[in-house]
Structures are given as structure tokens and as C-alpha cells.
Amino acid sequence: MNVSSPVSRIELPAGLPSAAVVDLDAIAANVRVLRECAPKAQVMAVVKADAYGHGLLPVARAALAGGATWLGTAQLSEALALRAAGITAPTLAWLTVPGDAYAEAVRQNVDIGVSAGWALTEIAAAARDLGTAARVHLKADTGLNRNGCTPEDWPQLVEDALKLQAEGLLSVVGVFSHLVSGDTPQAPVNREQIDAFVTAVDLATAAGARFEVRHLANSPATLALPDTHFDLVRPGLAVYGLSPLPDRAGAADLGLRPAMTVLGRVANVKKVAAGQGVSYGHTYTTSTDTELAVVPLGYGDGVPRHASSAGPVQLAGRRFHVTGRVCMDQVVIDLADGGIGRVAAGDVAVLFGGAPGEPTAQDWADAAGTISYEIVTRLGARVPRIHTGSAGR
Numbered sequence: 525m526n527v528s529s530p531v532s533r534i535e536l537p538a539g540l541p542s543a544a545v546v547d548l549d550a551i552a553a554n555v556r557v558l559r560e561c562a563p564k565a566q567v568m569a570v571v572k573a574d575a576y577g578h579g580l581l582p583v584a585r586a587a588l589a590g591g592a593t594w595l596g597t598a599q600l601s602e603a604l605a606l607r608a609a610g611i612t613a614p615t616l617a618w619l620t621v622p623g624d625a626y627a628e629a630v631r632q633n634v635d636i637g638v639s640a641g642w643a644l645t646e647i648a649a650a651a652r653d654l655g656t657a658a659r660v661h662l663k664a665d666t667g668l669n670r671n672g673c674t675p676e677d678w679p680q681l682v683e684d685a686l687k688l689q690a691e692g693l694l695s696v697v698g699v700f701s702h703l704v705s706g707d708t709p710q711a712p713v714n715r716e717q718i719d720a721f722v723t724a725v726d727l728a729t730a731a732g733a734r735f736e737v738r739h740l741a742n743s744p745a746t747l748a749l750p751d752t753h754f755d756l757v758r759p760g761l762a763v764y765g766l767s768p769l770p771d772r773a774g775a776a777d778l779g780l781r782p783a784m785t786v787l788g789r790v791a792n793v794k795k796v797a798a799g800q801g802v803s804y805g806h807t808y809t810t811s812t813d814t815e816l817a818v819v820p821l822g823y824g825d826g827v828p829r830h831a832s833s834a835g836p837v838q839l840a841g842r843r844f845h846v847t848g849r850v851c852m853d854q855v856v857i858d859l860a861d862g863g864i865g866r867v868a869a870g871d872v873a874v875l876f877g878g879a880p881g882e883p884t885a886q887d888w889a890d891a892a893g894t895i896s897y898e899i900v901t902r903l904g905a906r907v908p909r910i911h912t913g914s915a916g917r
Contacts, residue, residue, distance in 0.1 A: 534785050534879075534912075536872045541820040542788040542907050546578045548586035549913030550765050550781040550878070555590030557779045558759050562746050565753040568594035568616065568739065570760035572602055577826075577900045578764055578784055579909045581609050585916030587763060588613055596758050600625045600634065607632040616661060616698070619671060626650040626658070635659040635697065639671045644684050648693040660685065661698030661737075662728065666720035667713060668704050675720070682728045697736045699725055703752070706744040707768055718751055743768035747778060765878060766896045770886050775878070782878030782885065784900055786907070788819040790839070790871045791854070803848030803856050808833055814860040816847065819873045824852040826903040827875070834891035836883035838874040840866040843883065845891075 534545045559567050569587035574580050584595055584606055595615045597603045603617040604625065617629065618637030627650040629636055638644055638660045651658040662685060665672030673681045688694040701721045705711040721740050728735070741752040743762035748769060761768045765782035767775045775782055796816050802808045810816075817839060823829045827850050835846040837857055847858040859867055876883045876899070885896040892899070 534787065534877070536787040536789055537910070540789065540908065541791070542786070542825065543910050544577070544903055544907050545785045545787065545910045545912060546582070547781070547783045547785075547878075547913050548582055548911055548915040548917070550783040551578070551583055551586040551763060552590030552913075552915035554763050554765050554780050554783070555587050555592050555759075558743075558746055558757070558762055559591045562741070562750070562753045562757045565741075566594060566737070566756045567592045568596045568756055568758045569763050570596040570758055571606075571763075572596065572598040572760070573901045576760065576764050576897065577903045579911060580605060581611070582909075582911045582916065583763075584611055584613075586913070587916070589916040592763075594756065596760075600629050600636070603634040604628055604632060607634065618661070618663065618700075622646065627654060630654055630656060630658040633659070635661055637661050637663050637671075637700070638681070638685065639663045639665075639673050640677075641681060641684055644681070644688060644694070648688045648691075651693045657689075657692055657695045659695045659697050661700050661739075662696060662733075664699065664701045664721060664724035666701040666717040666724065666740075668702050670702070672701060675724070678724055679727060679731075682731050682733060686732050696733055698739065698756075699728060699733070699735050699737075700739045700758075703740065703742055703745055706742045706749065706752075707771075709744065709748040709769075709772075714745075714749060714752070748772075761897055764900065766885055766900070770889075770896070774886070775884070782876075784885070785877030785879070785882070786821070786875040786903065787877075788821040788873045788875060790817050790867060790869050790873060791820050792818040793859075793867055793869055801848075802858070803832075803851060805849060808848035808858070810858060810860070812860055814858055815864045815867070817857045817859055817863070817867050817871075817873075818854050819857060819875075820854050821875060821907070822851045822853040822855060824904060825907050827855065828888070828892035828894065828899070828902070830894070831888060831892040835875070836887050836891065838882055839863055839871065841881075842866075843881075 569592035575583035616635040738754040739756035741757040745752040
């Protein structure tokens, strides 16, 4: 049992079973750290997936207040939500499908990522109908073999894009790719991808492309691979104060502040005798007479069931672990190791946060056999987001 710092400094408003408290000042501070790591590049704060579960609009504003000059989303709907809220910063959406909202994206001056010829055709058609040029970034597949244009098809994609640009339908403003192993900076594939990206850029430039921005770096590359910085870096996880290099450095080691603290209010505390099974399947049995605390957060809220009997929780300034299986709406905590008589209904538990001694999103990732990205983005809508701090307000 680890004795930690006092109970979280962040309060859970009265009557709420749970909440995720998001510190917008931490978001802005993290962006400033990332700017320092890539001083010659602009910063695109990636706010896809509801800003990694932290809240799209407040986080976007805080990131811009911290010095980001671009915003990045996966889907057009996310970029259009930014525009609908009055956010006019340059914004790129890079994962689109046939029939997507291209016309509205062009109308709202959203940059669009292009990985294949069919997308050029649809975007150009929307631009023709609107009588304006669409801004596009061509995506080269440099080895991830996910989205992006293969080296074999790249010359044709560039040629077609430049023809449409000559017709006044497109502005080919960017070129980008994505790394396979940015979180392993020493991996040889990083050098291979950098070289492949440069080759793709050089081919496009020789064909007549004049890019405003070239971009390759994600969070770990922004922090640890300066050769990937080019004109623009695209950090995601690090914006939220989580380490994208957990095997090498924690968030604090990188100068990052975790922005999200997930809190749950104890719903019940009861005495239970030794030898009692706890939660579904009785996968856990009490070893002594004890007290059990119930916290109303479960897999219906995004708490990973894979972290049953492992996920850390802070109560009364001490660290415990989920007892038995994570349920849909709640978890149970055995207070035997230092918590008996110290916890009551109404007390606040910390699932993860950023203060010294609190469990972290990475701790939960380790307990569930996943990554911290998934821990924060899977948090459900039933958990209210409470935004604190002044950045971007």
C-alpha cells in the first residue's frame, strides 16, 4: 500500500456521482512546452475524439491560447463543430469518406486531407459548385499502411491535384504523413519514414507543388525526434499532459501537466466479514473482516473491465485497487489496508489525475493492458466534464 498525498485538491460538486475535471490552464501550459520542443515549427493541437475525451471546444480554445496556431481533427464533423462555435483558426480534418460534408467544409474554410484520387474528385466537385478553391493536404503513406497514398500511386495523385489547382478548384497547401513508431524514437523505421516523406515531398515539389506546410511529427516525435518537425508538428496526447513515451519518461519528466482528473463519490460503505466473495463471479474474496466502499463509476462510464482487481483508486489519501470485477455502473474497493474507519458515503475517490500521489491514466493503462490514449478517450458521456482555469475563456 502506497501512502500518497492528501485527497485531491479538486472538488466534486455536491450531488454528482462522478465528474472529469479538466484543467484548461494545464492544456495551455502543455502547448507552450511543445512549442519550446519544436521552436522552428508551428503547432497543430489535435482535438479529435472530443479532444481525447476532454471536451472539444474548451480544449481547442485553451490550446490556441497556449500558442497553437492550427487545430487538427479526424472527421469533418469535428472541424465543422469548431467553425460553428466561431473558432476560425486553420483546421485540418484528415479522415473522410465518399459523400462526406465536403461542400460545407469548403464553405467553412476547413482544410481537407487527401489520400486517394476519389477524394480529389469529390472535393473538386464541391469547390466547383461553390465557385471557390478547396484547401487540401496530400497524405503520403510512408510505411504505416493505413490511410495515405502509396508511393506507387503518389505521382498520379500529385499530378491530378495540381491539374485541379490549375483549374482554380484546389489549393494544394500541405503534405503530410504519419509515423509507425514515434513512441520508440530509436526504431530504424522512423529514419526510413523520414526519408520516404522527404522523397514524396521532393517529387511533389519537382512537379510544381508549393506547400505552405509539411508535417509528420506526432506527440512523441515532437518531443524526441527533431528531424520530423518540418513546418508543423501535430501533438495529440501530450497536449493533454500525458506521456507519449511512457517507457522512457513520465509526464512530469517531460514538463507536462495531466489535464484530467476523474472523481467519483462514494455511494456506500459497509462492513463485511472475512471470506466473503465480492462483485460478479466472486473473483475476489475478503481475507479479513473489512469494509467495502462502492464508487459509482463502471465500464458504462468507460472504466475498463480489463482492469478488474487491478485498477488503482485513491481514497482518504491512500491508494487502493478495484476489488473484483468492474461492473457497468460501479466498482467496489476493499478498505482493509489502512482505510477502515476512514471512508464514508459522500467521500470523493480519485480514479486518476495529475496531483502528486494520485493514480494516473498511465497507471490505469498498465492495469488494463492498454495505452493512456484509450483510458481518457473512452470516458463516457455520463461522466460530466467540468472545465477549470482561465485559458481560452
